[in-house]
Amino acid sequence: MYDQKGCTVDNLVELKDVYFNRGNTVIYEGVNLQVPRGKITAIMGPSGCGKTTMLRLIGGQLKPRSGSVDFAGHQVPELSRGELYELRKRMSMLFQSGALFTDMSVSDNVAFPILEHTKLPREIVDTIVKMKLQAVGLRGAGGLQPDELSGGMARRAALARAIALDPELIMYDEPFTGQDPISMGMIVKLIRSLNQTLGLTSIIVSHDIHETMGIADHVAIIANKQVVAQGPPQALLDHESALVRQFLNGEPDGPVPFHYQANNYLDDLMARGG
Amino acid sequence: MDVIANLGRSSLNILRGMGAALIMLLQSIIGKPQPRKSFPLFMRQMYVVGVQSMLIILISGLFIGMVLGLQGYTILVDFGAEQALGPMVALSLLRELGPVVTALLFAGRAGSALTAEIGLMRATEQLSSLEMMAVDPLRRVVSPRFWAGFISMPMLALLFTAVGILGGYFVGVQWLGVDDGAFWSVMQASVDWRDDVMNGVIKSLVFAFVVTWIALYKGYTAEPTSEGISAATTSTVVTGSLAVLGFDFVLTAIMFS
Numbered sequence: 001m002y003d004q005k006g007c008t009v010d011n012l013v014e015l016k017d018v019y020f021n022r023g024n025t026v027i028y029e030g031v032n033l034q035v036p037r038g039k040i041t042a043i044m045g046p047s048g049c050g051k052t053t054m055l056r057l058i059g060g061q062l063k064p065r066s067g068s069v070d071f072a073g074h075q076v077p078e079l080s081r082g083e084l085y086e087l088r089k090r091m092s093m094l095f096q097s098g099a100l101f102t103d104m105s106v107s108d109n110v111a112f113p114i115l116e117h118t119k120l121p122r123e124i125v126d127t128i129v130k131m132k133l134q135a136v137g138l139r140g141a142g143g144l145q146p147d148e149l150s151g152g153m154a155r156r157a158a159l160a161r162a163i164a165l166d167p168e169l170i171m172y173d174e175p176f177t178g179q180d181p182i183s184m185g186m187i188v189k190l191i192r193s194l195n196q197t198l199g200l201t202s203i204i205v206s207h208d209i210h211e212t213m214g215i216a217d218h219v220a221i222i223a224n225k226q227v228v229a230q231g232p233p234q235a236l237l238d239h240e241s242a243l244v245r246q247f248l249n250g251e252p253d254g255p256v257p258f259h260y261q262a263n264n265y266l267d268d269l270m271a272r273g274g
Numbered sequence: 275m276d277v278i279a280n281l282g283r284s285s286l287n288i289l290r291g292m293g294a295a296l297i298m299l300l301q302s303i304i305g306k307p308q309p310r311k312s313f314p315l316f317m318r319q320m321y322v323v324g325v326q327s328m329l330i331i332l333i334s335g336l337f338i339g340m341v342l343g344l345q346g347y348t349i350l351v352d353f354g355a356e357q358a359l360g361p362m363v364a365l366s367l368l369r370e371l372g373p374v375v376t377a378l379l380f381a382g383r384a385g386s387a388l389t390a391e392i393g394l395m396r397a398t399e400q401l402s403s404l405e406m407m408a409v410d411p412l413r414r415v416v417s418p419r420f421w422a423g424f425i426s427m428p429m430l431a432l433l434f435t436a437v438g439i440l441g442g443y444f445v446g447v448q449w450l451g452v453d454d455g456a457f458w459s460v461m462q463a464s465v466d467w468r469d470d471v472m473n474g475v476i477k478s479l480v481f482a483f484v485v486t487w488i489a490l491y492k493g494y495t496a497e498p499t500s501e502g503i504s505a506a507t508t509s510t511v512v513t514g515s516l517a518v519l520g521f522d523f524v525l526t527a528i529m530f531s
Binding site for chain 1: 311398399400402403405406407408409410
């Protein structure tokens with residue numbers, strides 16, 4: 001893997017030849033993906049192509065049928081339950097819904113992973129919580145309950161919780177979906193600044209092309225059960241594949257047809273009429 | 275042939291479900307104890323599952339005891355045997371009604387709430403997010419609720435029985451005029467600690483185990499949609515109640531025959 005200057009970059013996460021089924025539905029057939037360390041990697045693709053599944057494979061919540069999922073030198077699918085939980089302390093995930101615990105205040109939500117995994121005294125935990133909330137601009141909202149937050153605030157609070165233990169990798173599941181332009185702007189800014197200041201590796205799963213292409217260093221596009229293209233955003237915009245261009249330019253028809261597979265239109269109408 | 279195939283398929287599904295439920299239970303209760311973390315969670319669940327179910331249990335117990343007093347009196351008085359009202363009320367409550375009705379009410383009140391709560395935690399990705407924070411949801415969410423249900427239900431059944439006997443006393447002695455001394459002394463003479471009280475408690479422990487287990491499993495495996503959670507909640511009450519009645523027959527046959 002090389003960056004724009006041609007220097008080698010090591011990968012924090014690497015998927016090789018991954019096959020995955022959900023029931024009888026094939027989701028992936030031979031997926032290869034590299035996530036360079038310290039960069040923002042975007043995973044994009046049409047709805048239902050299994051973008052979130054990719055995050056769950058990396059987090060070890062799902063196991064591939066075959067192939068390797070490597071996180072910082074560990075084979076995630078081969079880890080025991082205990083080793084997997086140990087490894088998960090080094091990664092973090094921001095869920096689409098935020099997934100804040102509804103029976104705790106915002107501060108307690110952020111304090112939760114710290115209290116679970118460290119033996120720090122409560123005063124220090126409270127200080128860390130304030131710093132994390134300050135980073136997402138919600139220090140004043142620490143005493144609120146999750147149901148008192150707007151959608152954008154809930155996602156930022158969940159982000160504060162996700163960075164509470166200073167993970168190496170943070171995975172964002174559809175961070176921009178359903179956000180108004182202001183909170184969208186805030187989240188874009190946060191993802192970028194957290195990545196730079198904390199030296200995180202970030203993976204964004206999204207189909208919001210404009211926002212995602214704007215902040216990503218590396219983009220992978222999933223379609224037809226595979227990664228059809230990956231590389232720097234600029235390189236993908238004029239990719240030779242018609243499918244990639246259709247997706248990135250948002251064209252309604254192309255390799256992904258506008259019409260769902262159906263019989264001949266005329267025959268269908270005549271059959272009904274007759 | 276289809277009938278046989280379907281029968282086989284559904285039996286396999288039931289067995290698979292039971293296996294999965296057993297694995298879930300074992301994974302949540304077996305492991306290194308962490309009293310500092312788990313005790314506050316357990317106490318909180320004791321409050322939610324146990325204390326908050328007390329009102330319905332106490333009121334039902336009182337009314338069932340009063341009805342027993344009334345019904346028992348009208349039957350016994352024809353034979354001039356109203357002195358036997360005390361043991362009749364006490365034995366029916368200790369051996370049967372206390373454990374069984376408490377378990378049925380518990381399935382409806384606390385069991386359905388447990389299923390809905392855990393099902394919603396799954397639907398809102400709270401369980402996934404616990405997993406990703408390296409916190410085992412089975413230990414954190416399922417285990418304290420299991421112990422709280424398992425321990426609180428027998429206590430609730432004893433309260434139900436005690437209040438029921440008081441209800442029978444009010445109706446039989448205070449209202450209908452059965453002799454006070456006879457009511458209590460015949461009861462004391464005919465109720466056996468091991469055979470009646472302990473067997474009732476054992477029944478209650480079995481029901482508590484089954485109902486709580488079913489409620490947690492149904493919630494943990496609920497489809498993360500509104501229909502899924504509603505179906506899981508209904509299924510907790512139906513399966514839980516039927517299991518209680520089935521086990522009650524088996525246990526009664528073993529204990530009292």
